[in-house]
Amino acid sequence: MLLRIAMALAILPAAFFATTIQLGVARNDDTLETVARDATEGITVAQAIKLSLAELDELVVRDLVDDTPLGSNGYPANYDRKRTEVHDNLVRAAVQSSANDAYVQPLANIEYALAHYHTLVKEAFAADARGDERAAVDAYQRANQVMEGTLFGEADFIDKANTYVLNDTYDRQQARTRSTIGLIAVSWVGLIGFLVVLQLLLARAFRRLVNPPLLVATVLTVFAGAFALARLDSSAHHLTAARLQAFDSVQVLARARAKVVSARQAQGHLLFDPGRGAEAEAQYQSLTEELFRVQDRDRAVALAQISQGANVPEGAGGMLAQAAVAGANRRDEMARRTVVALGDFLAADRVMRQLLDYNQPQMAVEHYRRGLTFSQITSTIAEAQLEKQAMFDGHARSAAAATARLDRIAVATAVAVLALAGLGLYVRLREYGA
Amino acid sequence: MTRSRLVAGLAALVLMAVVVWWIGDDDEGAAAVPCRPTEIPEHDETTIVVEGDGWSGYAPFRDPTLLDGSGYTLLYVDQVCQDVRAADITSGRADIAVTTVDQYLLNHPAGTIVGIIDQSVGADALVLGTGNHPELDSIDDIPALVEARAEEGGKPRLAYTAHSPSEMLLNELANTAEELRLSDFELVPVDQSSTAYEMLEDDDVQLAIVWEPETSAARAAGHTVTLSSADVPNSIVDVIVASDKLIERDPDAVQAVVSAFYTRMDRLLRDRAALRSFYATDGDVAPEVAQQLIDGIQLYGTREANAFLNNEVFPLDTALMAQSVESIESLLALIHPEMPLGRAKIDGIYVGNVALRASPPRPPAPPPDPADEEEPEG
Numbered sequence: 001m002l003l004r005i006a007m008a009l010a011i012l013p014a015a016f017f018a019t020t021i022q023l024g025v026a027r028n029d030d031t032l033e034t035v036a037r038d039a040t041e042g043i044t045v046a047q048a049i050k051l052s053l054a055e056l057d058e059l060v061v062r063d064l065v066d067d068t069p070l071g072s073n074g075y076p077a078n079y080d081r082k083r084t085e086v087h088d089n090l091v092r093a094a095v096q097s098s099a100n101d102a103y104v105q106p107l108a109n110i111e112y113a114l115a116h117y118h119t120l121v122k123e124a125f126a127a128d129a130r131g132d133e134r135a136a137v138d139a140y141q142r143a144n145q146v147m148e149g150t151l152f153g154e155a156d157f158i159d160k161a162n163t164y165v166l167n168d169t170y171d172r173q174q175a176r177t178r179s180t181i182g183l184i185a186v187s188w189v190g191l192i193g194f195l196v197v198l199q200l201l202l203a204r205a206f207r208r209l210v211n212p213p214l215l216v217a218t219v220l221t222v223f224a225g226a227f228a229l230a231r232l233d234s235s236a237h238h239l240t241a242a243r244l245q246a247f248d249s250v251q252v253l254a255r256a257r258a259k260v261v262s263a264r265q266a267q268g269h270l271l272f273d274p275g276r277g278a279e280a281e282a283q284y285q286s287l288t289e290e291l292f293r294v295q296d297r298d299r300a301v302a303l304a305q306i307s308q309g310a311n312v313p314e315g316a317g318g319m320l321a322q323a324a325v326a327g328a329n330r331r332d333e334m335a336r337r338t339v340v341a342l343g344d345f346l347a348a349d350r351v352m353r354q355l356l357d358y359n360q361p362q363m364a365v366e367h368y369r370r371g372l373t374f375s376q377i378t379s380t381i382a383e384a385q386l387e388k389q390a391m392f393d394g395h396a397r398s399a400a401a402a403t404a405r406l407d408r409i410a411v412a413t414a415v416a417v418l419a420l421a422g423l424g425l426y427v428r429l430r431e432y433g434a
Numbered sequence: 435m436t437r438s439r440l441v442a443g444l445a446a447l448v449l450m451a452v453v454v455w456w457i458g459d460d461d462e463g464a465a466a467v468p469c470r471p472t473e474i475p476e477h478d479e480t481t482i483v484v485e486g487d488g489w490s491g492y493a494p495f496r497d498p499t500l501l502d503g504s505g506y507t508l509l510y511v512d513q514v515c516q517d518v519r520a521a522d523i524t525s526g527r528a529d530i531a532v533t534t535v536d537q538y539l540l541n542h543p544a545g546t547i548v549g550i551i552d553q554s555v556g557a558d559a560l561v562l563g564t565g566n567h568p569e570l571d572s573i574d575d576i577p578a579l580v581e582a583r584a585e586e587g588g589k590p591r592l593a594y595t596a597h598s599p600s601e602m603l604l605n606e607l608a609n610t611a612e613e614l615r616l617s618d619f620e621l622v623p624v625d626q627s628s629t630a631y632e633m634l635e636d637d638d639v640q641l642a643i644v645w646e647p648e649t650s651a652a653r654a655a656g657h658t659v660t661l662s663s664a665d666v667p668n669s670i671v672d673v674i675v676a677s678d679k680l681i682e683r684d685p686d687a688v689q690a691v692v693s694a695f696y697t698r699m700d701r702l703l704r705d706r707a708a709l710r711s712f713y714a715t716d717g718d719v720a721p722e723v724a725q726q727l728i729d730g731i732q733l734y735g736t737r738e739a740n741a742f743l744n745n746e747v748f749p750l751d752t753a754l755m756a757q758s759v760e761s762i763e764s765l766l767a768l769i770h771p772e773m774p775l776g777r778a779k780i781d782g783i784y785v786g787n788v789a790l791r792a793s794p795p796r797p798p799a800p801p802p803d804p805a806d807e808e809e810p811e812g
Binding site for chain 2: 102103105106109112113116117146150156157160161163164165167168170171174248252255293295314315316317319321322325
């Protein structure tokens, strides 16, 4: 009778063991789905919206400075192309987002306010074309206020909403990983303990040293549990690396890229409307401070030292500084190059402003039109982003691969352990019966 | 046999209990802060019970003379727990609650937003404990602090008031400022801003989220205010919520409160010295500290409040209050997916009435000029 009860009882720890691993894998997959796909893709689309909006505004001021010819609809051709890109990004965001109000409302607000922006921009182009500079400046000023006061805010909101989901899921995953791994360990030790106790009981009752099927079941359990824990730990490790070492930098670099475009827009705005010199200067400084700043020393000097090969100094802040110190040994070479490119961009800006100070507006416009350092910094940031994105994708793939088929392995192991335990007990039952 | 079954059954039950406890033990959320309903003294029908907390913006409601001359008397009750405040509004124990939009949406009292009190534009802030750690005087010093603590096997501690606008601000800052990642900190939920500030002073925590008057006190004590509500505009909006029961029973009482509040604010906003003195007395701080406090709050008089609640604003062409509620609600829906949306009730008519009375009467139209009334040619 005792043997039959033992056979029945064996189902409990084996099922518990298989269930905890299933739970661990399910939780891991959920987290991967959110962290490695939904939220990160959402952030990428949100940042694409912000970037394309910033580029649209920068393009308008550039076209106004350059007197770009207008099409039959009242807009330059490059404006039409860019606003199509903005619209495509909005559609992508709408398709990817859930029905949650956090995404729906800001997207609707962008669509609504964008119509006002297009109207004001058209007014600015029309006024510029007929030579009414004051009206063009005023209309663009109002359009720019819609962009900076409303459209950027709404785009940032979508970014923030996705960041909320990412951070929240990631933090919960950290807590869950700890509790699930603990639970699997308990079920693992419980099953091993059960098999060992059973072995001892049988040894005492039947005076046989070892029951071979039970021994095989115990060894199988030891290996299966260790394997499952190692795979889950590896998956969690890759997810942490993807989130903290790669995606944080992808996100911060994407934000930086939009800031650089806005800084370029501020330069163009100054040339188009020289009357707002002090305001444009303050805006430019504030934007570039968000990209890179240092404490208690001159930023230009720090940037010059970095371009000579020095590390980003301790206590430096801003988006590019953060990306640059994200790598091993607090140095990420690709991201560090973005800081060097920023130094060149700031130096070129100083030259442009000096030309304005020396009353050489045409030369300042020519200098702005060349925009070599702007192209350089945006392409460097894009390269760094791609590198980090590839790193993120690699970690995400490894995290998924680590737990692939682990749930099936756990079930198969539990069934095998049960069968082996049953066989071991059955052999003893037959001997006992005989 | 029976005994064996019993043992097996018990073992299975214990096992199940362990599993259920373990699976459910994921929430590392804030420790529960004990909340009890506040004692409300006996009062008559003409007494309006207002519930709020120590936030400086609510100072006019703490003045028992606010409703003098209106036929009503004011009874201000301090209730730090937002959920209890909301429950009191729903049950009718309180007539008016002064609270923030996020807490109104989260706790969803049976009440209507009838006015805006202020917006925090720096008064709620993340403070670094520079007084105890001189090297910690900038947001850019946080990574070094996190690294130093990690080498010691720990994390820096950050205190904030749980279930309050501080929690909202903390979440907002963590998801907008690249420098602040919540997982880098040991979060310490406390019952109110003054507790968080005391812990900062005692070096029990290295960072704290506080609100006025503690923000000014922290600045005066040599700590560094690094990020604040000014960095996340429109996230902390204080409002007047009238209980639906009071609106139904006595709408004149609601009008009396709204009128008295904005009349007082208009008077204070016209006289900056009186404004400073009023908030200095309420917060028990020096006038210069009161000035810093006022600088961190955007206060609303009749005209501004009327515009905020009732004017459609370009380019979204909706009132700012509706925009604010939508924006905060959208954000809360992410953290609390179970929270139903679209339940907020806003009624700008009371503020509109005050604005109508406050606006100077239009001069009578001049008599028509006979010269303008010439017969058109032909």
